[in-house]
Amino acid sequence: MSPLLSVHNLRIGFGKAPDVVQDVSFSVQRGETLALVGESGSGKTITCRSVLRILPRAAQIRGGQILFGPEQTDLLTLPERQMRDVRGNQVSMIFQEPMRSLSPLHRIGNQVGEVLKLHENVSADEACKRVLAAFEQVGFADPERAFRAYPFEMSGGMRQRAMIAMAMVARPQLLIADEPTTALDVTTQAQVLGLIKDLQRETGMGLILVTHDLGVVANMAESVVVMRKGRVMEAGPAGPILTDPAHGYTRKLLAAAPTIPKDIEPAPPLPQEDLILEMKDVSKTFTMKSRGWQAPQLVKACQQVNLKLPRGKTVAIVGESGSGKTTAARIAMAAETADAGAEIWFRPQKGAAPVAVHDMNSAQRVAFQRQVQMVFQDPYSSLSPRMRIRQALTEPLEIHGIGTWAERRDKAEEMLRLVGLNPGMLNRYPHAFSGGQRQRLSIARALTLDPVLLVCDEPTSALDVSVQEQVLELLEEIRDEAGLSYLFISHDLAVVARLADEVAVMRQGYIVEQAPPATLFNNPRHPYTRALIAAQPKPDIRRPIDLLEVSRGAGAPRDWPEPFGFDGDDPPALREIEPGHKVRHHA
């Protein structure tokens, strides 16, 4: 039997440049999932978009065939009018950004129903019924409400469900999912992946999954195409590729895939003396602007956060978006003032008098800003595009008036060497650098003032997996060499596992569990921690995501099983159950 979709020797390029997709061939059977894997710039998105012919205007398809369906029609030569019938009806697509792919002005139900109106000429009633059925299928608790909702009323996960419903409602034969879960939290990702898999089983459609995450591939795909710089490196069934990769690049990707290590050396609980940073009872409430006569709304970003960071160690805060982890870090950096009653103590040197970060005068603040630096999440926005590297690296020194011009320059060169870049790059602009290089530059800039404490706000989450690994290694090296202490913020337990000496898991503003990584990963107690660990996709087809475990812990706090659940603002205390292991639960 002929495959549902087959791509033969596809070549795509821009302008006069060489091909960005070179001789790519693959095929998808009915009911099969094919994963297109690769890092950014590998051409995977362009490849899958060419199936629907929704390429950027400058792109030219330079050769090849894309045959679809029982008649083996060539989608590349199909007239535009017939192509419209294919789009959405026979082949549909889920985009990466659920926040941007729904029109903010239309109700979700109408947007989803539009596909039916366009392609099947059904009555409004019938369309509504089918949309509601689709909503139920994708797991909306109240389909009627979802139908009437506007996109801004929904969370990212819910919107992605709506997108899936939109893609599924016309019962397409082929679904193309372009990084459908990359923008989502890990527990939501697990649920959305499970949902796509269920729907596929029910409808027997083919699925092309574009992703950079081998963990997702292992959970979803039957066959895999590994791409790099527009070329297929390795292609074939998922099992052999993931267990015994034949190509060097696949091996490298597999080695770099973030996993939660199984056997971490159990470490003794952190020493409690010589704390470089101590946060006591830190809470932060944001006041949303009141509208008209309504009372101003209070948003509790983080609640009763207590953290102790011993000198030379790393404490990680892990949580999903909106958990309050970044707020906590910003408070620790004095970039945000905590609610009254909070105390934050900072000891720059061993035995030095502690500085009250929550109550600094301006001289103390200047000194504090020299000693505490931050590494930012997005390497593309953390360096000013109009400043040369030298200017960016010497700026902190200039701000604090340290050294002469030549000394600053020497320092900048030294920093570049430290982060593994060539000092000859000083006169270049950030745009010439790749994401990983820029993150190194960002780290170099943070280090120029010789800080003692570094706050890392998701420093690897915007990077490709192979680069993530290198940046983490670099951070580890620098910490051990310069005796730095890190406060590390991440949404990814696997990233934290190798670096942290203690991990605090946050959910909705509260720390729910806190322990050294060995304890936390081997003996997680809190349902939310367990859900986080279970939701982490592993690049191993024998260990699929345990969706039941995920759903037990990923919900609202009131749905957590006893003795962990709580309602509203009345959480149980964070109790120590064994030395160095604290869990928030009712006694």
Place this chain on the structure above:
Amino acid sequence: MSILPDGRYVDDAPYDAAEDLSAIERADLDAPSWLLMWRQFRRHRLGLISGAFLLFCYLMLPFAGFIAPYGANERNALHLYAPPQAVRLWHEGEFVGPFVYPITAERDLVRFQWTYEADRSTPRPLEWFCDGAEYRLFGLIPTDTHLFCAPEGATVFLWGADRLGRDVFSRILYGAQLSLTVGLIGITVSFLLGITLGAIAGYFGGVLDWLIQRTIEILRSLPELPLWLALSAAVPSNWGPVAVFFIISIILGLLDWPGLARAVRSKFLALREEEYVRAAEMMGAKPGRVIRRHLLPNFMSHLIASATLSIPAMILGETALSFLGLGLRAPAVSWGVMLNDAQNLASIEIYPWTAIPMLPIIVVVLAFNFLGDGLRDSLDPYKS
């Protein structure tokens, strides 16, 4: 390429596992941003031509008196409303070089207008580097040498003469000196106010932002033309032309800044969220430094484009005011003042060349718009 026994496809091409980390990824982006912008701008042909044209116009301003054959207010009582004269090269099949036929005025008492008769028998070659009316080169050096002037016993009105027998071509050149610079002075005033207030509003927010926003709204709600009229009517009539010129350009600038301030404010709000700005703040940079080193350079190019787009508005504003008789006043010469003479519909119908000053206005305004478009497209060289 090779196929493994289990049906796998594996690429055979050599693969370098440890690629050089420090290799530059996009060497083409490794140039100063002005160079990248220039590369991008070069592709916008209309913008490029307009830019070259405007550059030429502005470079010409100091030499306007040299190029013009007549002085700005030099009257030629025998040639009122003389029509445009052509400069010819051949006389009766014989090459003479640039010359004109002398014209003589005759009163047409039936239709009550001036008619001119050219004497086609005596070609008068133009004089080059000759002495004429006195003017100041660069506005400083008094001299009376002109590029070309009318030969003895003839006139050279390339674009005709006006009601008082003044040469329209020369006056357009002199008028350009004021009309083109009024936009520059106005835009400087508008920039200083707009950037300062917009930056304060965008960066500090809060009460200051509120105050500035409300001021802008009030200014914007005032009807523009009557306000101009009122302000320029307040200029004492005994002030000299230069003082009036400065006041007019400052008035135009004072009324133009709100739009710019809004643009600056919104740009500031957006840029403030960029991580490099937050990074600088966390390193302890003071607001002035953050604004100067991080915010302004990142939208200076945007400002330049928006300035290019608002200079034409200023030029048009000056023209409108002068046309209505409330802006510059004779003996100052600007395009608007010249058009003031063309207010009379009958005279435009009979002597259409009195409306010629409209042409440079249209051309310059269009050129500024095209240039602004081109600049705006090439602003962000990093957007791929």
